[in-house]
Amino acid sequence: MHPNLKLENIRNVLIRQEETIIFALVERAQFKQNEIIYSSAGIPIPDFDGSFVDYILRGTEVLHATIRRYTSPDEHPFFKDLPDPVLPAEAYDYPIKKTDININNHIKDIYINKILTAMCVAGDDGQYGSSAICDVAALQALSKRIHYGKFVAESKFLSDKETYLSLIKAKDKAAIREKITNKNVEKRLIKRVALKAATYGKEIDLTAPEQENQKQKICPQLVADIYEKWLIPLTKDVEVDYLMARGC
Amino acid sequence: MHPNLKLENIRNVLIRQEETIIFALVERAQFKQNEIIYSSAGIPIPDFDGSFVDYILRGTEVLHATIRRYTSPDEHPFFKDLPDPVLPAEAYDYPIKKTDININNHIKDIYINKILTAMCVAGDDGQYGSSAICDVAALQALSKRIHYGKFVAESKFLSDKETYLSLIKAKDKAAIREKITNKNVEKRLIKRVALKAATYGKEIDLTAPEQENQKQKICPQLVADIYEKWLIPLTKDVEVDYLMARGC
Numbered sequence: 001m002h003p004n005l006k007l008e009n010i011r012n013v014l015i016r017q018e019e020t021i022i023f024a025l026v027e028r029a030q031f032k033q034n035e036i037i038y039s040s041a042g043i044p045i046p047d048f049d050g051s052f053v054d055y056i057l058r059g060t061e062v063l064h065a066t067i068r069r070y071t072s073p074d075e076h077p078f079f080k081d082l083p084d085p086v087l088p089a090e091a092y093d094y095p096i097k098k099t100d101i102n103i104n105n106h107i108k109d110i111y112i113n114k115i116l117t118a119m120c121v122a123g124d125d126g127q128y129g130s131s132a133i134c135d136v137a138a139l140q141a142l143s144k145r146i147h148y149g150k151f152v153a154e155s156k157f158l159s160d161k162e163t164y165l166s167l168i169k170a171k172d173k174a175a176i177r178e179k180i181t182n183k184n185v186e187k188r189l190i191k192r193v194a195l196k197a198a199t200y201g202k203e204i205d206l207t208a209p210e211q212e213n214q215k216q217k218i219c220p221q222l223v224a225d226i227y228e229k230w231l232i233p234l235t236k237d238v239e240v241d242y243l244m245a246r247g248c
Numbered sequence: 249m250h251p252n253l254k255l256e257n258i259r260n261v262l263i264r265q266e267e268t269i270i271f272a273l274v275e276r277a278q279f280k281q282n283e284i285i286y287s288s289a290g291i292p293i294p295d296f297d298g299s300f301v302d303y304i305l306r307g308t309e310v311l312h313a314t315i316r317r318y319t320s321p322d323e324h325p326f327f328k329d330l331p332d333p334v335l336p337a338e339a340y341d342y343p344i345k346k347t348d349i350n351i352n353n354h355i356k357d358i359y360i361n362k363i364l365t366a367m368c369v370a371g372d373d374g375q376y377g378s379s380a381i382c383d384v385a386a387l388q389a390l391s392k393r394i395h396y397g398k399f400v401a402e403s404k405f406l407s408d409k410e411t412y413l414s415l416i417k418a419k420d421k422a423a424i425r426e427k428i429t430n431k432n433v434e435k436r437l438i439k440r441v442a443l444k445a446a447t448y449g450k451e452i453d454l455t456a457p458e459q460e461n462q463k464q465k466i467c468p469q470l471v472a473d474i475y476e477k478w479l480i481p482l483t484k485d486v487e488v489d490y491l492m493a494r495g496c
Contacts, residue, residue, distance in 0.1 A: 019465075045334060048334075063311065064304075066307075067304065
């Protein structure tokens with residue numbers, strides 16, 4: 001089996017991504033919600049049809065596309081019509097099947113309308129650029145994690161081809177979802193990310209009494225909820241979609 | 249006094265920037281040194297004179313310039329000839345004197361040749377894009393922190409105008425440096441960032457024995473050294489330069 005498809009290696013990648021996601025959320029949580037940056041009418045950008053955040057996100061993707069970011073099997077852009085790489089194409093290892101599965105629009109919607117509203121203090125602090133730059137980092141990290149479901153699904157498929165093939169043939173999505181689910185792994189994951197959020201979001205103040213050091217930049221339970229309500233189910237959506245698209 | 253110039257508020261900004269810096273360093277530390285991305289000859293980019301990292305850094309600055317990042321008094325670009333903002337100019341509060349002090353070239357040199365070599369495992373893991381994107385975040389955070397010395401200097405100046413004016417007039421840089429130095433604050437800062445690095449760089453593994461959880465993604469002493477050897481002295485360089493340029 002390709003090393004990138006060994007379930008143990010995949011789990012290590014996903015575990016390391018937790019830090020990236022939590023750091024990005026902690027960084028964004030220092031600013032207020034700043035609703036204005038998420039609507040097209042909020043801060044109109046000349047010659048651009050979209051929100052302030054869309055403008056920064058698309059501009060970042062345009063730049064990253066030129067250095068081949070989106071030719072990598074674990075990267076998925078939020079925007080279409082990005083420029084071609086300026087670098088020669090690289091012979092990427094592509095251990096999964098190519099599909100056009102990309103649920104970034106859905107991820108962006110949940111990030112803006114569910115995660116940010118729960119995570120950031122309501123209101124406007126004028127920190128639009130800083131907030132948007134944190135948003136780009138967070139969205140890219142969330143997208144990468146969720147679409148890594150393709151690797152997870154391919155790995156699981158290879159470990160029990162026969163069963164998966166019969167479920168795919170029967171188009172039994174519910175049974176596929178059931179089969180890819182490992183409740184114990186999920187429980188451990190949720191416990192772990194809550195602990196990570198508590199640790200990485202801890203205020204450190206040498207002069208404050210011990211108790212005050214318990215202040216948190218982000219609520220650990222919120223991070224656990226984000227994983228339980230959104231990241232895990234969305235990753236499973238990608239896994240199921242991938243297996244259905246994969247066919248035999 | 250302008251609220252952004254109150255020393256207590258400035259210290260709070262600098263303290264919050266520590267998290268941003270440490271998160272960026274921890275993120276970069278997961279990849280190897282990848283020397284190739286720092287030399288112009290390493291990965292030649294068509295129609296671009298510079299390294300792979302320069303290409304990403306400049307591209308990011310071009311984008312951020314269009315949304316006015318570098319009109320803010322606490323932001324300094326690494327590159328010149330950036331485009332004008334596409335957004336109308338904002339009436340920024342500008343509580344410090346305008347100067348053309350920008351030591352980003354020096355900061356980039358130290359980051360690449362001192363910090364990265366001490367922080368990252370030697371060698372090449374092929375993670376060029378990911379490394380470069382972490383570098384951009386780290387360089388921007390370091391630059392912001394160091395150039396915040398302008399605010400620090402203005403604040404200190406206003407608190408004792410008479411003494412500073414006589415030192416500036418005498419061009420006594422050594423005495424200015426002596427006067428802006430607060431050894432106790434520095435000692436606390438170094439202790440605090442080591443503790444932050446130990447906390448935010450901690451490996452969290454629910455299944456590992458307690459002892460193994462002591463593994464670190466980045467050496468806390470290294471972060472303390474980075475502050476002691478580079479960030480604090482460079483901030484003081486900016487403070488002294490600022491006061492000399494400020495004049496009366």
